[in-house]
Amino acid sequence: MSLSEKDFQNRIYNETEIRDNICEILNIDSSQCRFYREVEFINGITSDFIICDNNYEMKAIIECKRADIGVTEYVRGVGQLFQYEYFQEEKIQPKKITQIKYTSVNNENILIIPSGFIKNTSLNIGRFKYPKNSRILEVHDSNNVVREITKNELKRISESENKNIITICQYYVRDNRLFECFILIKVLYFLECVGLKNFNRKEIENEFLRKIMVINNRNWRNAFITLSSLGIIDNNKIKKQALIYTNVSIEIFINSIYEEYIFFFIDEIMEILVENSYKMIVNLNNAQISCLLRKKYNNKDILYLTDSSERYISSWLNIMRDDFGCIDFEAKSSLREIKYIPKELNSSIRVQKIKKYSKAKNYTDSLGKKLKNILKEYEGNLL
Structure with missing residues (x-):
């Protein structure tokens, strides 16, 4: 049984992990921002949440929808996003938080759904028009990981209707093994721990990953794609809520x-x-x-x-x-x-x-030792 919309909102509001993960995706410092709940604007329109920084600069206006809704309720949620875009364009303040300012060009309009939404609905969420400055985020039902449903994913979902395709699960695993994803997580965490955080994907692949022999050793890009689809990494970094995977067995x-x-x-x-x-x-x-x-x-x-x-x-x-x-x-x-x-x-x-x-x-045994040897070789090449 899916959560009611109120319970889903409560979960977001009460779980620090979820709020931090939302801020991480939006590139907002969670320690320097505030979440306000049920914020009323003009015409009796109430958003589920807003996020502003400690100086009351608006960062995001958020609408939430539960998993088991029909087209009318979903359209209402998308319509709310268009109103939120209007509020931001016209710099309309909430009625009771008059300190709010719109000084940034990076204001976001966010629709948040639970991970059970896509499986539980007959709607094709790729076949809706959304405001230009909007994003859809998904909160995992069990582990609190938040991921973005990207425009590319919406396009694939949209095209599925024309191709007579149904969706039973939204997660995309790109032609690789799970242990390769495990190795990638370990490598990213290792690099962060030793202070090497600014590599791009190709550098991580060429300097480190390809020296760990696996089945798809010439195509580590697939592991990056898979972990991004699952919401475990973003911009080649492990999300805070996914760090648990760095300390478990294969x-x-x-x-x-x-x-x-x-x-x-x-x-x-x-x-x-x-x-x-x-x-x-x-x-x-x-x-x-x-x-x-x-x-x-x-x-x-x-x-x-x-x-x-x-x-x-x-x-x-x-x-x-x-x-x-x-x-x-x-x-x-x-x-x-x-x-x-x-x-x-x-x-x-x-x-x-x-x-x-x-x-x-x-493939995963003695991984720590292999990484230390690879790092030693890398540092030696810099000399």
């Missing part, structure tokens, strides 16, 4: 990503494999798996799962084999062995199974 990391982001995809594929197996052995190629998934959804493609030919299916199967170890198969073979079914296990047992069957350890 099996706990993989399990967390499953539980918090990608279980929809893994469970859908696993269900097809189990239904077509005999004694935990199944013989289905990628095209056959895609066809059976489409059949389940009235012959519609599934965003990030069956669209784009069989590319996503191939990527998910590799993750299931190499990260989770829940299936096993040889390269280019359609014969697959089911080791365990992730959704049937509780978190603790699933972690144990990942630890037992995952191939991730082959």
Whole structure:
């Protein structure tokens, strides 16, 4: 059951992590700003929140929507954003906070939704017109991580309607393994800890990541894209609320990503494999798996799962084999062995199974030592 809009607002207001993460995305110093709730403007229009700095300079006006709303309520929320844009253009102050000033060109109009919104709605949020100076943020239902739904993501969602595609999960994993994302998190954190914070992506990749041999060693860009989609990194930096991932084992990391982001995809594929197996052995190629998934959804493609030919299916199967170890198969073979079914296990047992069957350890063991050696080599090259 989804939170009511009032409860969702309460969660944002009461959780320091969420407020800090919102400020981080908006490039606002959370220690130098104030959140005000239910702020009334002219014509009886009330915003859910405003953010201003300690000098009362307006930074953002915010509208929140719960997960289970229809088109009328969503249109009302988008309409509010247009009004907030007007307030900022005309420098209209809240009725009871008359100290507010509009001296910055960086005022933001924000729509905030919970992560369950896209799965729970039949709306295509990419097919709405939004104010030019507006952004959509998503608060994760369980871990308080806030991410931006970018214009590129809205475009992909918009195009899905024309292509007869449905959405069961909004998170985009870009043709890489989860342990590669884990390594990237460790590298970014390591660089920050040793005071090397100003590298761009290509420099991080060339000077550090490519010296850690992994499956997709020539394409670390995909790991950056994946972690950005999940809201874990932004501008090559780990978000505050995602720092928890820097201090966990690889099996706990993989399990967390499953539980918090990608279980929809893994469970859908696993269900097809189990239904077509005999004694935990199944013989289905990628095209056959895609066809059976489409059949389940009235012959519609599934965003990030069956669209784009069989590319996503191939990527998910590799993750299931190499990260989770829940299936096993040889390269280019359609014969697959089911080791365990992730959704049937509780978190603790699933972690144990990942630890037992995952191939991730082959790449993540002694990572700290490798990073220190790579740093030593890097510093030596500077001399």
